[in-house]
Amino acid sequence: MKSVNTAAAGNRWIKKTLALACLGVTCAGASVSAQADETLNLYNWGDYINPEVLERFTAETGIEVNLDTYSSNEEMLAKLQVGATGYDIVFPSVHMQDIMAQLGLLEKTGINQSPGFENIDTSHLLAESDPEGEYCLPYGWGSVGIVYNKTLVPELNSWKEFFALPDQGKKIVMLDDMREDIGLALLLDGNSVNSVDPDELKSAQQFLLDTKPKVSAFTYDSIPMVQSGDIAAAQWYVGAMIYVKEMPDTLAYVIPEEGATMYQENMCVLKTAPNKENAKRFLEFFLQPEISALNTVQQTNGSMNKAAIELLPDDIRNDENINPGEETKEKLQIFRELGTGTRLYDRVWTKFRTAS
Amino acid sequence: MRSFNGQQKQLLVLLTPATLFLSVFFLGPLLIMAVSSFLEPGLYGGVEWSFYPWSYGRVLGWADGFYEEFDIVYLEILLRSAGLALATVAVTLLLCYPVAFWISRMPSRWKSFCIFMIALPFFSSMIIRLYAWILILRDSGFANQILLSLGIIAEPLDLMYSGTAVILGMVYIFVPFMFLPVYSSVENLDPKLIKASQDLGATPFTTFRRVIFPMTLPGVIAGSILVFIPALGNFVVPSMLGGAKVVMIGNLVEQQFLASRNWPFGATLSMIMILFMLLVVSFYLLKVMKKQHAA
Amino acid sequence: MAVSDPTPDFLKIKNAFRHFATPEGGSVRALDGINLNVASNEFITLLGPSGCGKTTLLNIIAGFERLDSGSILLGGSSLLELPAHQRPVNTVFQSYALFPHLNIGDNVGYGLDVAGVAKKERNRRVSEALEMVGLSGVEKRRPSQLSGGQQQRVALARAIINRPKMLLLDEPLSALDRNLRSKMQIELKNLQSELGICFLFVTHDQEEALTMSDRIVVLNGGKIEQLGTPDEIYHRPASRFVTEFIGESNIFSGRVLESTPEFSRVDLGGAEVICNNPTLSAGEQVSLLIRPEHFHLKAADEPSSSRGLTAVLEQSVFIGRDHQLHCRMGNGQEVSALIRSSFKALQAGQPLTLEYDPAAWHVIPERERVNEVI
Numbered sequence A: 001m002k003s004v005n006t007a008a009a010g011n012r013w014i015k016k017t018l019a020l021a022c023l024g025v026t027c028a029g030a031s032v033s034a035q036a037d038e039t040l041n042l043y044n045w046g047d048y049i050n051p052e053v054l055e056r057f058t059a060e061t062g063i064e065v066n067l068d069t070y071s072s073n074e075e076m077l078a079k080l081q082v083g084a085t086g087y088d089i090v091f092p093s094v095h096m097q098d099i100m101a102q103l104g105l106l107e108k109t110g111i112n113q114s115p116g117f118e119n120i121d122t123s124h125l126l127a128e129s130d131p132e133g134e135y136c137l138p139y140g141w142g143s144v145g146i147v148y149n150k151t152l153v154p155e156l157n158s159w160k161e162f163f164a165l166p167d168q169g170k171k172i173v174m175l176d177d178m179r180e181d182i183g184l185a186l187l188l189d190g191n192s193v194n195s196v197d198p199d200e201l202k203s204a205q206q207f208l209l210d211t212k213p214k215v216s217a218f219t220y221d222s223i224p225m226v227q228s229g230d231i232a233a234a235q236w237y238v239g240a241m242i243y244v245k246e247m248p249d250t251l252a253y254v255i256p257e258e259g260a261t262m263y264q265e266n267m268c269v270l271k272t273a274p275n276k277e278n279a280k281r282f283l284e285f286f287l288q289p290e291i292s293a294l295n296t297v298q299q300t301n302g303s304m305n306k307a308a309i310e311l312l313p314d315d316i317r318n319d320e321n322i323n324p325g326e327e328t329k330e331k332l333q334i335f336r337e338l339g340t341g342t343r344l345y346d347r348v349w350t351k352f353r354t355a356s
Numbered sequence B: 001m002r003s004f005n006g007q008q009k010q011l012l013v014l015l016t017p018a019t020l021f022l023s024v025f026f027l028g029p030l031l032i033m034a035v036s037s038f039l040e041p042g043l044y045g046g047v048e049w050s051f052y053p054w055s056y057g058r059v060l061g062w063a064d065g066f067y068e069e070f071d072i073v074y075l076e077i078l079l080r081s082a083g084l085a086l087a088t089v090a091v092t093l094l095l096c097y098p099v100a101f102w103i104s105r106m107p108s109r110w111k112s113f114c115i116f117m118i119a120l121p122f123f124s125s126m127i128i129r130l131y132a133w134i135l136i137l138r139d140s141g142f143a144n145q146i147l148l149s150l151g152i153i154a155e156p157l158d159l160m161y162s163g164t165a166v167i168l169g170m171v172y173i174f175v176p177f178m179f180l181p182v183y184s185s186v187e188n189l190d191p192k193l194i195k196a197s198q199d200l201g202a203t204p205f206t207t208f209r210r211v212i213f214p215m216t217l218p219g220v221i222a223g224s225i226l227v228f229i230p231a232l233g234n235f236v237v238p239s240m241l242g243g244a245k246v247v248m249i250g251n252l253v254e255q256q257f258l259a260s261r262n263w264p265f266g267a268t269l270s271m272i273m274i275l276f277m278l279l280v281v282s283f284y285l286l287k288v289m290k291k292q293h294a295a
Numbered sequence C: 001m002a003v004s005d006p007t008p009d010f011l012k013i014k015n016a017f018r019h020f021a022t023p024e025g026g027s028v029r030a031l032d033g034i035n036l037n038v039a040s041n042e043f044i045t046l047l048g049p050s051g052c053g054k055t056t057l058l059n060i061i062a063g064f065e066r067l068d069s070g071s072i073l074l075g076g077s078s079l080l081e082l083p084a085h086q087r088p089v090n091t092v093f094q095s096y097a098l099f100p101h102l103n104i105g106d107n108v109g110y111g112l113d114v115a116g117v118a119k120k121e122r123n124r125r126v127s128e129a130l131e132m133v134g135l136s137g138v139e140k141r142r143p144s145q146l147s148g149g150q151q152q153r154v155a156l157a158r159a160i161i162n163r164p165k166m167l168l169l170d171e172p173l174s175a176l177d178r179n180l181r182s183k184m185q186i187e188l189k190n191l192q193s194e195l196g197i198c199f200l201f202v203t204h205d206q207e208e209a210l211t212m213s214d215r216i217v218v219l220n221g222g223k224i225e226q227l228g229t230p231d232e233i234y235h236r237p238a239s240r241f242v243t244e245f246i247g248e249s250n251i252f253s254g255r256v257l258e259s260t261p262e263f264s265r266v267d268l269g270g271a272e273v274i275c276n277n278p279t280l281s282a283g284e285q286v287s288l289l290i291r292p293e294h295f296h297l298k299a300a301d302e303p304s305s306s307r308g309l310t311a312v313l314e315q316s317v318f319i320g321r322d323h324q325l326h327c328r329m330g331n332g333q334e335v336s337a338l339i340r341s342s343f344k345a346l347q348a349g350q351p352l353t354l355e356y357d358p359a360a361w362h363v364i365p366e367r368e369r370v371n372e373v374i
C-alpha cells in the first residue's frame, strides 16, 4: 500500500475498528449501489490512486467510477468473504492475490493480450498463481526502508546503523505490522522473509525481543514524529518520498544496504464483478504509459510500466529509492502467502508483543 | 386489576421495539461470535464448520499441543488489560468526584457550561483527539515546551510512548462516562441530608462516609461500569500513545481477525473477555449491594 | 429524663444582623437587629410571613449560616465559634431530611452511632426515643415505607436522641393534614414539657403559634414586631402588622375627639366610638381595632346604649357554633362580627346595632406605626 497521507494514516485506525465491528456483525452490506448507466466500482487502499486518473477515465469513456477503500489486505479479504458484493476491481498485494486465486475469487481477464502489455516488466509478474499475467495487471510497488531526520542523523545506510541509533540517545520506531517486523528480522539473519522454518523464526523472535527495549514505539504514524525530530528514524514505506521531496533538507529515505522487504499490488477483477467489461476497459486504460505515469507522479512509488517510466520527470525516474537499479532490486524480498505457517508467525508476534 | 392490565399492555408496547432492537443488534452478533468461537479456523480466515474446542483450550488450559497449544500469555494479557481498565476507573473517579461537587455548587448557567465542556469531546472523533495528545506529549510537544521555557526541566521528558501517556489518554477518553452519572447522583443529593448529618454531630469526614458517599454510590457504580467495560477492550490508546509496546486484549483480538486470520480464536478471546466482564461487574454489584444492606 | 430547674436567660441573642446579596445586585436583610432571650425550658415560637427570616435565624443557631454581626450565647458560652456538629442543639427539618439509604433504626440511632455509643446502649435509646414519639417497632423499615406523620415522628426521635439542650423545629408540621396536625401539636407540647428543654419552633401559622407557645416572637422583615405571650399577642397587638397577622380584626382609622382619664371619644368619619384609653390627646390620628367576637347583638327587649355601631347586615354565614355577620356601616365601611348562632334568625338588609365593651377596643396611636408594611 502504502498510503502516506497523514489523514489517511489516521483513518487506518477508524477503518480497522470498523472492519472489526463489521466482522462482528457480518455486515453483508457494503455493496456499492448506484447502478447508473455505466459504472465501475473500485475497492482500493486509501489514497492509493490519483483521482485525476479516474476523472480522465470517466471523461474518456462516460463510465462513472465509485471508489471504496480498505486499509489492509485482510480487511479486504474478510469483507469479500462475508459476502460483500458489487465491487469490480480490487488491489491485493501479491500474496493476497495468490490467496484470492486459491479461493476462486478472481476473474481471468486476458489482460496480457491487450495492447500495451508488452511495456510491463515481466520480472514484476510475481504472483505464483498468475505467472503470465492472464488475471491481474501489475499496479504499483515499493520498498519498506528507513525514513530519517537529516538534522539528527546526517547519513544512514543500513539497518545496522538504524538499530545502533538508540545507543546514541536517538529514538527509532518500527511499523506495528506482523509480517514487516518478523520479515525484517528474518532478512537481517540472511533468511527468506517468508521462512516458516521454526529455527529461523526462533532466531528472528530473539532478535525482535532483544530489539524491543530499544524501539520507542511500534506505529504507522511515524512521519510527523520524524519530521519534528521527536523520532530520529523510522522503518517506513517508500511513500515517504512525497515528504522527502517537500522537505529535502530535513527528511531522507533510504533502502538499507542489507536489503528490505518490498510490496507490490496488482489490479484484479473479481469473479463477482457486476461490470466486467468496464473493469477490463479500466485495466486497458491504465496500460497507457501516460496514464500509468500520471498515477506514479502523484504516488511517488515504483512503476513496472517501462514506457511509463520513460515519461516520468527526472527526479522520480532517476531516484534510486523509487526506481532502484537491478542491483538494489535484487536485495528486495516480497511477501508470500504462508498458509499454515501463519500460525507460527502469530505465536512469534504474540510473544514479542507481550514481552516487556 | 384493570389498570394493571392497562399498564402491562403499555409496558409491552414500550418494550417491544427495544427488545427487538437488542436481540437483532446485540444478541445476534453475540450469538454469531459464540458459535464461531467453537469452530475450526479457515486457512485464509473465516471458519470451517466442525466443532473445535481448542481455541478455548489455548487460553484456558486443555489444549494438548496437537491442534493448539496452551499458553498462559493470553490470561496474562487479559489481567493486564483489566489492570489498566481498573486504573482508568480509579483515576477518572478520583478526578470526577470532587469536580462533580464543585460544579454542582455553581450557579446554573456555569453548571450547564461546564457540563457541556466535559461532554464536548464526545462530538469529535477519538482518533483526532488522541492525535492532539501526541502533539502535546511528544518531546517537542506543548507540555515539554512549557516545562522547558518555565525552567522546570532542563531536558525534555519522555512523556510520549509511556505508561503515563496511556493512562492519561485512557482517562481523557473515558472521563465523560464517569462524570455524567457521578454528577447526576451528586446533583440529586439533598443538601438538607448533609445538614442533618452535621446537626446530629457527624464531622465532615463522617458525613462523607456515612451519608454523601452511600448516597452517591449508585452514580459511582454506574460510572465505574461504564468506564470499565469499554476500557477493557480499548486498544487504540495503548497503540497510539503507548507505541503498541504493551499489548492489550483488544489488540490481540484485532490481530486474530486481521494479521493472523484466525477468526475463531479472535471470537474466543472476545467471548472470554465478555464473560470476564460479566463476572467482574456482577461480583462488584453483589458486593456493593451487600454492603448497602449491611449499612 | 430529669427536668432541671429552668435557667431564665438560657439562649441570648444580641444584635444579630445577617443580610444576603440578591442576584439582582441588591441585598436582603434577613435578620435586622434581633435581640432575644429564651429560658431553658421554654416553648418559644417564631411567627411571621414567608421570607421574614425565621429559617435564617434557626440556621444561624444550628451553625449552617454565619452572622454578619452580633452574638449568640447558649448557657453562658458563645455558640458562634463552634462548628455545626459540635453544637448542643438539634434540628427537626421542614421536610424531615431522613436518610433514605438507612432504615428507621439507623436514622434514629445516627447521632449515637457517630458519637460511638455502644451497641446495647444505642439500641435501648433508639427504642426509647421511638417509644416517646409513639412509633415502637418500626426500626427495620425504610423512610419511604412510612406515612408523612410517621416520618415526622422519626425526625423528632432522631433529633432528641442526642439529648440536646435545645431543639430547633422548622415548620415541622406544615406538611401534615389538619387532624394529624392538631394531634401532633399536642404531642409536641407534651414532649417538650416531658424533656424540659427549650423548643425554638418556627411556623407561619398563627393558630398553631397561639396554641402551643409559651411565648411568641412575631418577626417581620428581619425585625421583631412583638414578643409576648399568646394572650398578649392576641389581645394587645403592638402594631397594625401584628393585628393583621394574628386573628381576624376590624381595623378603623379615626381622630380623637375627646380624651378624659376614663375614656376617649373617637370619630371614625360619620360614626363615633367610646373606648377606654387614657393616654390619647384630642385631635390625634389613631388606628382602632376590635375583634369580631367582641361585638354583641342586642335583644329587642334589652335597653339600647350609646356604645354600639349601627350597620346594615349584608350577609350572615353559619360557621358551626357561631354566625359570622358581614355588615356595612352608614359611612360605607365594612365591619364583621361573630355572634352565637342561637340568636334569632337574621335577614340580609336588616339594620343592626353592634354593641361593644369600651375596654374591647385596642387603640394604636399613628405615631407608633413604625413597622407597618405598606
Ligand SMILES: Nc1ncnc2c1ncn2[C@@H]1O[C@H](COP(=O)(O)OP(=O)(O)OP(=O)(O)O)[C@@H](O)[C@H]1O
Residues within 6 Å of the ligand: C020, C021, C022, C028, C029, C030, C049, C050, C051, C052, C053, C054, C055, C056, C057, C204
Ligand atoms: N442563602 C441565601 N441567599 C440569598 N438570600 C437568602 C438566602 N437564604 C435566605 N435568603 C433570603 O433571606 C430572607 C429570609 O429567608 P428565610 O429563609 O429565613 O425566610 P423564612 O422566614 O424561613 O420564610 P419561609 O416561611 O418561606 O420558610 C428571604 O428574603 C430570603 O430570600
Ligand SMILES: [Mg+2]
Residues within 6 Å of the ligand: C054, C055, C056, C170
Ligand atoms: Mg423557612
